[in-house]
Amino acid sequence: MRGKTFFVLIAIAVAYILGARAGRERYEQLVDTVQSFWNAPDVKKARKKAKAQAAKARKRLS
Structure with a gap:
């Protein structure tokens, strides 16, 4: 029984480590995508507009 428990714990640890790496890479990929979108010239122009x-609307309401 102890051997099975030990094996399961090792398998969980390995899965966690591999999943954390994949998760971090995906997170970085998403951050890069959002930043490139946010800094795109068309988006900057739309934000400024x-x-x-x-x-203008604030001044009219005041």
Whole structure:
């Protein structure tokens, strides 16, 4: 029984380590994708336009 328990614990540890590595790589990939989207020239232009429109709307409400 102890041998099976030990084997199961080792298998869980190995799976955790491999999963954590794969998870980190996927996380980094997602971060890179989001950053490249956020910093794209068209998106920057749209953010600037939205900010200006929000400022205009704020002035009208005041």
